[in-house]
Amino acid sequence: MRKITTFALVAASSLALAACGGSGGSGGGSRDYIRAVGSSTVYPFATAVAEEYAKTGGKSPVVESTGTGAGIRLFCAGVGASHPDIANASRRIKQSEYELCQKNGVAEIVEVQVGIDGIAFAEAKGGPGMALTPADVYKAIAANPYGKPNTAKSWKDVNPALPDMPIVVYGPPSTSGTRDALAELILTPGCKADPATAALEKTDEDKFKAICTQVREDGAYVDAGENDNLIVQKISQNPRAVGIFGYSFLEANPDTLKGIPMSGVEPTYQTISDFSYPGARPLYLYVKKAHVGPIQGLAEYMGTWPKVWGSDGLLKNKGMVIAPEDVRSRNAEVVANMTPLDPSELK
Numbered sequence: 001m002r003k004i005t006t007f008a009l010v011a012a013s014s015l016a017l018a019a020c021g022g023s024g025g026s027g028g029g030s031r032d033y034i035r036a037v038g039s040s041t042v043y044p045f046a047t048a049v050a051e052e053y054a055k056t057g058g059k060s061p062v063v064e065s066t067g068t069g070a071g072i073r074l075f076c077a078g079v080g081a082s083h084p085d086i087a088n089a090s091r092r093i094k095q096s097e098y099e100l101c102q103k104n105g106v107a108e109i110v111e112v113q114v115g116i117d118g119i120a121f122a123e124a125k126g127g128p129g130m131a132l133t134p135a136d137v138y139k140a141i142a143a144n145p146y147g148k149p150n151t152a153k154s155w156k157d158v159n160p161a162l163p164d165m166p167i168v169v170y171g172p173p174s175t176s177g178t179r180d181a182l183a184e185l186i187l188t189p190g191c192k193a194d195p196a197t198a199a200l201e202k203t204d205e206d207k208f209k210a211i212c213t214q215v216r217e218d219g220a221y222v223d224a225g226e227n228d229n230l231i232v233q234k235i236s237q238n239p240r241a242v243g244i245f246g247y248s249f250l251e252a253n254p255d256t257l258k259g260i261p262m263s264g265v266e267p268t269y270q271t272i273s274d275f276s277y278p279g280a281r282p283l284y285l286y287v288k289k290a291h292v293g294p295i296q297g298l299a300e301y302m303g304t305w306p307k308v309w310g311s312d313g314l315l316k317n318k319g320m321v322i323a324p325e326d327v328r329s330r331n332a333e334v335v336a337n338m339t340p341l342d343p344s345e346l347k
Contacts, residue, residue: 038071040086041246068177090177119279140192248319
């Protein structure tokens with residue numbers, strides 16, 4: 001019965017969208033433009049593709065930088081012209097988020113990997129030349145490293161080999177996919193460096209997650225909001241600060257910033273491309289299949305992505321790390337056929 005009800009909701013929403021035509025407007029009525037929400041990391045790439053699509057005569061899509069988590073919540077709120085067509089994401093959609101979509105009638109979701117990015121750690125050109133490990137980062141910014149309140153004031157408190165410099169880290173907010181990826185790719189491995197804490201994952205998963213992923217709120221970690229350019233500005237002006245953001249922002253500011261090695265690996269195009277850099281991660285778009293057709297230009301806009309994500313394309317020039325050829329080919333087929341995501345692959 002649930003499947004029939006969900007199908008009926010999607011069908012009704014699709015018919016309503018189609019019946020509205022393309023006379024513009026927003027809210028619950030018709031809409032003659034594409035609306036995308038989500039990741040601040042994907043934002044500059046999505047706006048570049050939107051501009052490319054508009055050159056063909058289509059109305060320029062509206063792209064909003066809300067953060068991955070907030071964007072997916074908006075995306076999953078329902079089907080119809082008052083809801084976004086696309087969620088840009090700097091991490092994969094979670095099983096719980098997919099279930100929220102299903103609950104709200106967003107039945108068929110198309111997942112497209114558009115490229116690769118890395119969580120870059122950076123400092124000002126005049127900085128001390130930091131070199132970090134996941135354990136260093138974890139001990140510096142976790143709220144309760146290995147289950148005890150964080151009292152570290154200086155990087156030297158974290159690791160005697162690091163500078164005697166106050167811990168000031170500008171990073172993404174809790175709504176950001178970059179924050180989620182930071183937790184998964186850097187903080188959790190650093191947390192697991194302690195065998196007793198690592199063992200908690202099997203005996204008390206909730207406690208393990210809290211100890212490993214919650215960040216301190218005493219000023220050492222500064223939530224800079226969904227504006228990576230603001231983080232760039234803050235650390236370029238403060239040689240004693242560390243910033244965390246998408247690699248493309250590091251690449252775009254070589255005159256003022258330098259990357260910080262992680263476990264001896266520099267954040268570079270090559271190390272992110274081959275995933276030898278610990279913070280490498282895929283970038284995604286999520287599309288409502290029910291909106292393809294009823295929302296004017298959505299299929300064409302999505303069709304623009306494979307045309308510009310190649311090794312000599314627009315997105316590489318914008319700082320995106322290009323996915324391997326087999327990944328691009330597979331995802332181009334997904335775009336062409338609007339193949340829905342298989343939820344059994346999600347965590």
